[in-house]
Amino acid sequence: MAYPTEIWAVLGLWVGAVLTVGIYSYMLYKENPLYRLAEHIYIGIAFAITAVVSVQNTNRIAVTPLLNGQIAFIIPIILGLGMYTVFVEEYRWISRYSIATLVGVSLGVVTSGTLIPNIINQITSTIASPSGATMMDWFNFLYVGIGTICALSYFLFTREHTGVLAPTARLGRLIVMIALGVMFGNTVLFRMSMLSGRIEYLLQVLRLIPM
């Protein structure tokens, strides 16, 4: 992709670059006018995009079919509008029907789908012997198996962590800490990827690297 030549496209690139610097200026120079400007523009645009896309989506999925004679779509539209009565104290009770429907449907759909992948398959893969025959496969199998039992014992609150439960709970806590460490490491990796994306963008705007 070549560097744009149209004035509006170049201007757009530079606005993006200035706003990026504005957002990151918070870390370097705390709250400052450029940061505030960038933050307010970001919030405003994000809200505007969300509002427009949501209205378009509602129009496409429900309003248009209703206007084309699919009368059943009046039900989700009424339930959706009912959500907004939460802002009017006198009619707030109406929103309960909408919320109850939403919660009920979501719970029903998720519960039916979660049983096999999140419970049965997870238990099976934890207790089944590894498919590979290498030492590492067996180490992973034992680590996951013992780790699961120990981590569960750490969260066993109906008995005091003494006797047999003392070492398993302590090991469980260590394993939970290792898992949290891995998650933190992955989070750092993700944040650095985002930062590198913005730095790459700035370098592209400055024509130090190709677009």
Added chain:
Amino acid sequence: MANQTIFERLDKLDRRIYYWLIVIVIAWPLVSPIGLPITVKPSTRALYDGLTAVQEGDVVLIDIFMSVSTWAECMGGLVVETNTLLDRGARLVYIGDSVDVSRSWDRLNELVPRLGTLEYGTDVVFLGYYTGQDAAASQMAVDMSSIFPADHFGTPIEDLPLMRDANSATDYAMVLFTAEGEVKWIQQWGAPYGVPVAGMGIAMKGSALAPYLASGDIFGLAVGVRGAAELEKLAGMPAAATTTMDAISSTHLLFVILIVLANLPIIFNKIKGGS
């Protein structure tokens, strides 16, 4: 000041110097790539093998659960996935659970120009934004047109030839998630209909997705920008993710050095018998 040790001086250093150091360490490899080696993880290879096993004419659903801010992490992988599937002659249906999905679609078209040369509606379709998580995925599994009466550009779904062959879960060869939103596909398409699910998660999702990989609920997984770089290596098309990995690896090396430097005084103090 003169009596201070090097560790004490480092401890009192303005933190902005560290921030600028990070910026420099990221920027340098982007301007002048180092070319650090990239090893391919089995989970990424499984994903790539799955992509190359797709038959000509198969329909693949690609969920772009990726906002503009996640491009650096996942766009490289999405480009490789798209190119690999197009090489195999697959027909692609794109959807997205992020409000700015249309911008991601535009960017994908810039990075994969041949998407624009395909016959829209027959070889490729962009249905656009959807919401509703599991409930939407569950409904899509039985009737795609009820969630997408029209595509992103307003064309009625019945006017798109590709969608006549791909209106329910069983019509699809696989589902690929991008960044996040994988659980609904596992729960609503993978488990009940046996549709193979795979994709690429942001780095934060790596450990959360590992159990699904171990249980076979997803057949492959590329994690973060590293996964994207691995896919680029497997496909023989090194691009943005490969360069970014140089920057990421350099930054992590800097972090390790800084963490060691920060902990050394504590260790030395303990060795000397301090509290």
